[in-house]
Amino acid sequence: MERRHLPLTRGSSRNRGSSRNRGSSHNRGSSLSRPLGLLALAAIPVAVLGIFFLLPVIGMVGRGFRPEGRWDVPGVLAVLGRSQVQSALWFTVWSATVATAVTVLLGLPAAYVLHRLALPLRRLVRAALLVPFVLPTIVVGIAFRVLLTGPLSWLSIDGTPVAIIAGLVFFNVAVVVRAVGAAWESLDARPAEAAAALGAAPWTVFRTVTLPALRPAIVGAASVVFLFCATSFGIVLTLGGLRYRSVETEIYLLTTNLLDLQGAAALSLLQLVVVVLLLAVGARLRAVPPSGQRVPVRPHRPGVGDVPQLLLTALVLGFVALPVGALVVGSLRVEGRWSLANYRALTSTGSHQALLEPATTALDLSLRIAVDATLLALTLGLLVALSVTRRTHSRAERRLRGTLDALFMLPLGVSAVTLGFGFLVTLDRPPLDLRDSPWLVPIAQALVALPLVVRTLVPALAGIDDRQRQAAASLGAGPLRSAVVVEVPVLWRPLLAAAGFAFAASLGEFGATSFLARDENATLPVVIYRLIGHPGPMNYGMALAASCVLAATTAVVMLVVERLRVPSLGVL
Amino acid sequence: MLSLREVSVRYDGVCAISGVSLDLPDGEILAVLGPSGSGKSTLLRAVAGLEPAEGSIAWDDRSLAGVPTHRRGFALMFQDGQLFAHLSVAANVAYPLRLRRIGRQERARRVAELLELVGLGGYDARLPGTLSGGERQRVALARALAVEPRLLLLDEPLSALDAGLRERLVHDLRRILRAAGTTALLVTHDQDEAFTVADRLAVVREGRLVQEGPVAEVWRSPADPDTALFLGYARVLRDGPAATVARAAGVSVHGDVVVAVRRSALVLDETGPLSGEVLEARLTPDQLRLVVDVEGVGEVDAVGGAGSHPAVGERVRLRAEQARLSLLH
Numbered sequence: 001m002e003r004r005h006l007p008l009t010r011g012s013s014r015n016r017g018s019s020r021n022r023g024s025s026h027n028r029g030s031s032l033s034r035p036l037g038l039l040a041l042a043a044i045p046v047a048v049l050g051i052f053f054l055l056p057v058i059g060m061v062g063r064g065f066r067p068e069g070r071w072d073v074p075g076v077l078a079v080l081g082r083s084q085v086q087s088a089l090w091f092t093v094w095s096a097t098v099a100t101a102v103t104v105l106l107g108l109p110a111a112y113v114l115h116r117l118a119l120p121l122r123r124l125v126r127a128a129l130l131v132p133f134v135l136p137t138i139v140v141g142i143a144f145r146v147l148l149t150g151p152l153s154w155l156s157i158d159g160t161p162v163a164i165i166a167g168l169v170f171f172n173v174a175v176v177v178r179a180v181g182a183a184w185e186s187l188d189a190r191p192a193e194a195a196a197a198l199g200a201a202p203w204t205v206f207r208t209v210t211l212p213a214l215r216p217a218i219v220g221a222a223s224v225v226f227l228f229c230a231t232s233f234g235i236v237l238t239l240g241g242l243r244y245r246s247v248e249t250e251i252y253l254l255t256t257n258l259l260d261l262q263g264a265a266a267l268s269l270l271q272l273v274v275v276v277l278l279l280a281v282g283a284r285l286r287a288v289p290p291s292g293q294r295v296p297v298r299p300h301r302p303g304v305g306d307v308p309q310l311l312l313t314a315l316v317l318g319f320v321a322l323p324v325g326a327l328v329v330g331s332l333r334v335e336g337r338w339s340l341a342n343y344r345a346l347t348s349t350g351s352h353q354a355l356l357e358p359a360t361t362a363l364d365l366s367l368r369i370a371v372d373a374t375l376l377a378l379t380l381g382l383l384v385a386l387s388v389t390r391r392t393h394s395r396a397e398r399r400l401r402g403t404l405d406a407l408f409m410l411p412l413g414v415s416a417v418t419l420g421f422g423f424l425v426t427l428d429r430p431p432l433d434l435r436d437s438p439w440l441v442p443i444a445q446a447l448v449a450l451p452l453v454v455r456t457l458v459p460a461l462a463g464i465d466d467r468q469r470q471a472a473a474s475l476g477a478g479p480l481r482s483a484v485v486v487e488v489p490v491l492w493r494p495l496l497a498a499a500g501f502a503f504a505a506s507l508g509e510f511g512a513t514s515f516l517a518r519d520e521n522a523t524l525p526v527v528i529y530r531l532i533g534h535p536g537p538m539n540y541g542m543a544l545a546a547s548c549v550l551a552a553t554t555a556v557v558m559l560v561v562e563r564l565r566v567p568s569l570g571v572l
Numbered sequence: 573m574l575s576l577r578e579v580s581v582r583y584d585g586v587c588a589i590s591g592v593s594l595d596l597p598d599g600e601i602l603a604v605l606g607p608s609g610s611g612k613s614t615l616l617r618a619v620a621g622l623e624p625a626e627g628s629i630a631w632d633d634r635s636l637a638g639v640p641t642h643r644r645g646f647a648l649m650f651q652d653g654q655l656f657a658h659l660s661v662a663a664n665v666a667y668p669l670r671l672r673r674i675g676r677q678e679r680a681r682r683v684a685e686l687l688e689l690v691g692l693g694g695y696d697a698r699l700p701g702t703l704s705g706g707e708r709q710r711v712a713l714a715r716a717l718a719v720e721p722r723l724l725l726l727d728e729p730l731s732a733l734d735a736g737l738r739e740r741l742v743h744d745l746r747r748i749l750r751a752a753g754t755t756a757l758l759v760t761h762d763q764d765e766a767f768t769v770a771d772r773l774a775v776v777r778e779g780r781l782v783q784e785g786p787v788a789e790v791w792r793s794p795a796d797p798d799t800a801l802f803l804g805y806a807r808v809l810r811d812g813p814a815a816t817v818a819r820a821a822g823v824s825v826h827g828d829v830v831v832a833v834r835r836s837a838l839v840l841d842e843t844g845p846l847s848g849e850v851l852e853a854r855l856t857p858d859q860l861r862l863v864v865d866v867e868g869v870g871e872v873d874a875v876g877g878a879g880s881h882p883a884v885g886e887r888v889r890l891r892a893e894q895a896r897l898s899l900l901h
Binding site: 200 | 620622641648649658715716718725
């Protein structure tokens with residue numbers, strides 16, 4: 001009996017959707033042209049995704065499966081039997097699980113404090129917490145190295161799994177705070193009040209009423225965090241070195257150092273399967289908007305009962321601030337004195353010819369590429385969002401829409417290394433020889449940023465009641481006019497926010513870019529990685545200074561995004 | 573016994589409730605009646621401990637200041653029930669019993685008993701999402717009663733329902749509350765609901781308590797013209813017209829008088845003392861409703877039996893029913 005509930009409510013929400021469309025159901029005669037129209041709208045992004053994502057990934061994976069032009073499936077399966085691969089697999093699973101659990105446990109109290117309590121500077125703190133998420137992973141790695149080898153060296157956890165997990169938590173805690181916080185903020189206060197009036201103490205209210213209501217948001221955030229942890233590249237590479245390898249870094253090592261494409265292909269495929277499964281689970285668990293009116297709560301003043309949560313939030317803030325602080329301090333110290341020399345050195349090419357071009361040139365290039373990638377990601381993302389949120393009439397159409405939606409989430413979890421290397425092996429001959437094209441890097445970065453853009457735009461577009469368009473049309477507005485009246489006012493903020501996310505993600509992209517960028521046109525994250533790879537205190541200092549510049553740039557972008565007040569990430 | 577003394581609630585400096593004093597003896601049902609936005613729900617939430625209030629709220633002379641909601645022993649029933657959507661009907665009703673660590677068997681027995689009381693026996697396994705609005709409210713009532721609360725707080729319990737259902741449920745509510753012997757505070761904007769369910773009535777307007785007393789008494793003599801109009805009186809007459817109508821009803825008056833008349837205060841009667849010209853006539857299934865320009869009074873409502881049907885412009889004679897009008901002071 002209880003089981004009936006889920007399909008029932010799903011069904012009813014679907015019915016609600018279709019009853020909205022009833023006004024235009026008379027033109028159902030054109031049942032075939034509608035899916036075609038949907039495809040036409042989605043054609044460009046699908047083509048781009050096909051050529052620049054599926055083709056490289058398939059090419060890369062195919063190369064592993066057919067090493068000498070012959071299928072060699074047993075050989076690929078044998079890869080999974082290698083002890084090194086198994087240990088990488090095991091490490092990925094357990095480190096991602098632990099990191100996800102810690103992230104959720106730390107993120108929940110912070111989500112409560114930052115979204116339900118009336119505190120001064122609440123928005124600023126929320127924006128500050130979002131910075132780690134958009135910080136280039138390579139910068140996160142370096143910041144932790146500085147912290148763990150410097151002020152916190154007495155903990156002696158540098159180079160241990162603890163350091164990697166700490167890095168992953170640092171990177172992902174914002175996801176939980178944002179996603180769960182947004183759900184918590186819009187939670188109806190009355191069920192909790194009803195429980196309290198029935199005699200439930202605050203903790204019981206939380207356990208029996210609030211937590212079940214938040215469960216979709218928590219599970220959704222946790223699955224995304226797990227995805228990010230399991231496919232993290234920059235953090236594991238810089239903090240784990242060669243001793244602790246995840247599947248992602250193993251793919252990198254197999255591809256670049258050992259040229260073992262078969263092994264890399266097997267792991268890429270395994271990762272792809274796991275990611276698809278996780279995305280499917282995530283889509284099922286994604287919060288269904290509750291029906292009926294809700295009474296949103298006003299944030300209340302912190303009371304005595306909020307002290308533990310406040311303390312935990314302070315802990316989270318400290319945890320986020322420490323590595324960043326250590327990084328900034330480290331960049332300002334030269335030979336035991338305060339100095340701006342590291343920043344001045346950014347105009348040079350470093351000692352021992354670490355770089356071919358000065359770091360400032362790399363920054364300039366990074367910004368240009370980020371602008372290109374952002375425009376690309378926005379255009380594609382907008383087309384995708386428009387096509388997946390168009391009203392549906394038939395089951396087939398809905399299924400097609402769902403497939404499209406899921407397809408564009410794939411870059412979120414596919415190894416950026418696989419993507420980058422796939423570019424190199426598939427787009428290197430006519431008709432598509434892009435090896436020397438300046439568009440190669442922007443395209444790769446746009447694809448990595450695409451899921452963020454789509455996930456920011458889709459909820460905003462889906463939230464528009466179709467009856468508004470119908471109302472505009474009934475008042476005599478043509479399609480363009482009604483778009484201006486209905487869509488644009490709702491969409492411009494999410495569009496700007498998506499631009500911010502895409503820009504930040506592109507600026508910090510490391511995995512794919514590290515393959516595609518050449519020595520003479522490296523982006524800043526690649527330059528930073530090269531600098532720490534070369535000996536010499538000057539190079540190290542420059543790496544820190546460059547990291548600070550990169551972090552500051554993304555932080556400013558994120559502060560602007562936060563000003564837009566878009567409930568981004570809440571629905572990833 | 574619940575007693576409020578000079579209770580005020582402020583939101584950002586604006587008074588939602590100011591200076592309300594009330595007593596509610598054990599076993600009685602008090603309806604707080606007021607138009608929407610009058611602050612009556614705020615008063616209820618203050619009693620429940622969900623809003624910080626100034627003044628004193630006490631139960632049996634012990635102040636409730638600083639006692640959190642869950643320790644007050646009051647149950648609150650919301651306008652839309654606020655059932656926990658993830659729990660079945662039985663689990664919803666059992667929720668407060670679980671909190672009180674009541675054993676499984678006893679719990680099952682109580683749940684069955686309560687569902688029977690609200691007329692929903694056998695609904696145990698249903699989920700709230702599959703119930704109708706009326707059923708949901710019944711479950712919410714059963715859940716609130718499961719606490720065996722010292723005081724049951726009802727926030728517009730039937731307002732979300734459609735008219736027919738509300739009419740049926742309002743009698744059920746009275747019966748259930750009586751059967752359970754619960755002391756209850758009911759907030760509503762619907763006077764029929766208040767009259768049917770409550771023993772006592774408190775009228776609230778713009779955050780202030782205007783009048784309080786037994787239902788019949790408040791209904792018979794409203795405190796002021798606005799209260800009279802809110803309680804369903806059709807018009808308020810003053811001075812000459814008021815005196816004319818009062819005298820026609822056999823009430824002796826002198827000086828300034830204010831009289832509130834119900835729609836049925838003036839009745840068609842060939843031997844009646846008042847006369848006037850029919851301005852409007854409308855036949856309803858039960859009676860004839862008229863608007864008459866009465867000499868010495870002006871435009872007023874009147875009724876006649878369904879059999880009579882004077883035309884517009886016709887002159888008619890009317891009598892005044894003493895029980896259908898109220899002298900205001």
